[in-house]
Amino acid sequence: MASTEAAVRTEQSTLQELGRRHLWMHFTRMSAYDDHDIPIITRGEGCYVYDEHGNRYLDGLSALFCVNIGHGRADIAQAAVDQAKELGFFTNWSYAHPRAIELAARIAGLAPGDLNRVFFTSGGSEAVETALKLCRQYHKLTGHPNKTKVIARDIAYHGTSLGALSATGITSLREPFEPLTPGGCHVVNTNTFRMAHGMEPSDLAEAIATRIEFEGPETVGAVILEPVQNAGGCFVPPEGYFQRVREICDEYNVIMISDEVICAWGRLGEWFGAQRYDYQPDIITTAKGLTSAYAAMGCLIASDRIAEPFMKGTESFIHGFTFAGHPMASAIALANIDAMEREGVIENVRQNEGPFREMLESLLDIPIVGDVRGAGYFNAIELVKDQDSAEQFSDEESETLLRGFLSGELYRRGLICRADDRGDPVIQLSPPLIAGPQQFEEIEAVLRPVLTEAGKRMRVRS
Numbered sequence: 001m002a003s004t005e006a007a008v009r010t011e012q013s014t015l016q017e018l019g020r021r022h023l024w025m026h027f028t029r030m031s032a033y034d035d036h037d038i039p040i041i042t043r044g045e046g047c048y049v050y051d052e053h054g055n056r057y058l059d060g061l062s063a064l065f066c067v068n069i070g071h072g073r074a075d076i077a078q079a080a081v082d083q084a085k086e087l088g089f090f091t092n093w094s095y096a097h098p099r100a101i102e103l104a105a106r107i108a109g110l111a112p113g114d115l116n117r118v119f120f121t122s123g124g125s126e127a128v129e130t131a132l133k134l135c136r137q138y139h140k141l142t143g144h145p146n147k148t149k150v151i152a153r154d155i156a157y158h159g160t161s162l163g164a165l166s167a168t169g170i171t172s173l174r175e176p177f178e179p180l181t182p183g184g185c186h187v188v189n190t191n192t193f194r195m196a197h198g199m200e201p202s203d204l205a206e207a208i209a210t211r212i213e214f215e216g217p218e219t220v221g222a223v224i225l226e227p228v229q230n231a232g233g234c235f236v237p238p239e240g241y242f243q244r245v246r247e248i249c250d251e252y253n254v255i256m257i258s259d260e261v262i263c264a265w266g267r268l269g270e271w272f273g274a275q276r277y278d279y280q281p282d283i284i285t286t287a288k289g290l291t292s293a294y295a296a297m298g299c300l301i302a303s304d305r306i307a308e309p310f311m312k313g314t315e316s317f318i319h320g321f322t323f324a325g326h327p328m329a330s331a332i333a334l335a336n337i338d339a340m341e342r343e344g345v346i347e348n349v350r351q352n353e354g355p356f357r358e359m360l361e362s363l364l365d366i367p368i369v370g371d372v373r374g375a376g377y378f379n380a381i382e383l384v385k386d387q388d389s390a391e392q393f394s395d396e397e398s399e400t401l402l403r404g405f406l407s408g409e410l411y412r413r414g415l416i417c418r419a420d421d422r423g424d425p426v427i428q429l430s431p432p433l434i435a436g437p438q439q440f441e442e443i444e445a446v447l448r449p450v451l452t453e454a455g456k457r458m459r460v461r462s
């Protein structure tokens with residue numbers, strides 16, 4: 001064995017050993033790596049990433065809905081280097097620095113309507129946590145101190161910090177941490193594929209009004225919704241849904257939060273998801289694609305009306321994080337938005353979302369494929385036991401299907417996507433926004449044989 005080859009092998013096995021011993025991976029069954037390699041991704045380029053053995057993968061998930069502009073951009077790295085040399089760090093507590101100001105103005109310019117005030121965070125959960133605290137303080141300042149509850153939707157994921165977790169509607173994520181921050185209430189989501197018998201799509205928004213009445217309007221402060229709900233598999237809103245939610249929020253003096261941690265920054269073919277569905281929220285929370293994840297950053301964008309009580313006299317928003325609005329993250333976000341504009345990244349999504357969707361829908365001839373849904377570059381395939389009746393898999397069957405076969409097999413064949421069972425089993429596809437027909441072909445070339453085989457293994461009726 002040549003000595004350089006031996007050195008590379010040693011480095012790889014050392015990384016595996018160190019990873020097994022010391023790295024605590026998130027939402028991960030660490031025991032799964034007792035007898036399997038940890039997938040160690042070492043570099044990325046465009047829509048592709050490479051593992052420690054040099055194997056190439058199509059990143060069909062944009063590294064968890066994050067790397068919108070694609071991997072390995074030297075210009076974005078350079079923006080970070082330039083900023084670090086000029087001013088590595090200064091905080092936004094009582095001070096400002098040029099990049100945070102420029103970025104706040106830039107975001108306000110892209111956001112819908114009068115969403116003009118930007119509060120930075122270091123990620124999505126922090127943005128949601130910030131929004132929930134802002135709503136509570138806003139209502140106290142404006143004479144409604146009991147408006148502390150937040151309405152969210154079943155199976156929605158809004159983050160893991162204790163406040164955000166009270167909005168998250170996934171029992172298995174909440175249960176280990178009970179009791180949660182009080183006030184989280186849940187209503188039906190927009191899963192029209194599995195809508196309760198007798199319900200119409202137009203009833204879905206009414207469920208929010210009903211819940212506000214049930215809780216007592218004087219106790220409900222906010223509603224938090226994603227434009228397209230991620231968990232459960234890309235639930236899109238029915239026609240008129242958000243317009244009706246807006247009316248309900250106005251009627252009951254409830255703040256409407258559009259949680260766009262995933263759905264902003266081009267993912268749905270617009271800067272913000274609210275623009276795609278033509279509604280005006282009071283607050284947007286976002287993260288991920290803001291920097292294309294070249295740095296950890298999120299933010300909350302508030303309307304002039306919500307910000308106003310905090311802007312006068314001795315009042316202030318009693319909240320902050322040391323690193324939020326970090327100069328390097330801000331410089332990276334600015335470079336990311338520049339590149340997206342210059343290179344027509346959002347136009348690319350608009351142009352190609354149709355062909356992307358057509359390719360996914362062509363898989364409906366495979367018996368295990370029950371539904372294809374989503375918008376822009378954010379799509380899900382729901383897997384069913386019987387296509388005609390849309391029969392669901394049991395929990396044990398889902399486990400066998402997703403963890404026992406699909407996740408590993410898709411990765412082995414070079415496709416990174418998400419096989420998820422926080423609702424019914426789905427595969428989510430959300431490639432970098434620079435992807436096009438070539439990547440769609442590659443995705444199909446993996447999905448078709450793997451889903452066909454999955455159907456056979458699960459004895460799906462055809």
Ligand SMILES: Cc1ncc(COP(=O)(O)O)c(C=O)c1O
Binds near residue numbers: 126226261
């Ligand atoms: C809609 C939504 N809100 C909040 C979060 C939490 O963001 P983070 O993981 O950056 O804390 C996520 C993460 O995926 C999300 O999708």
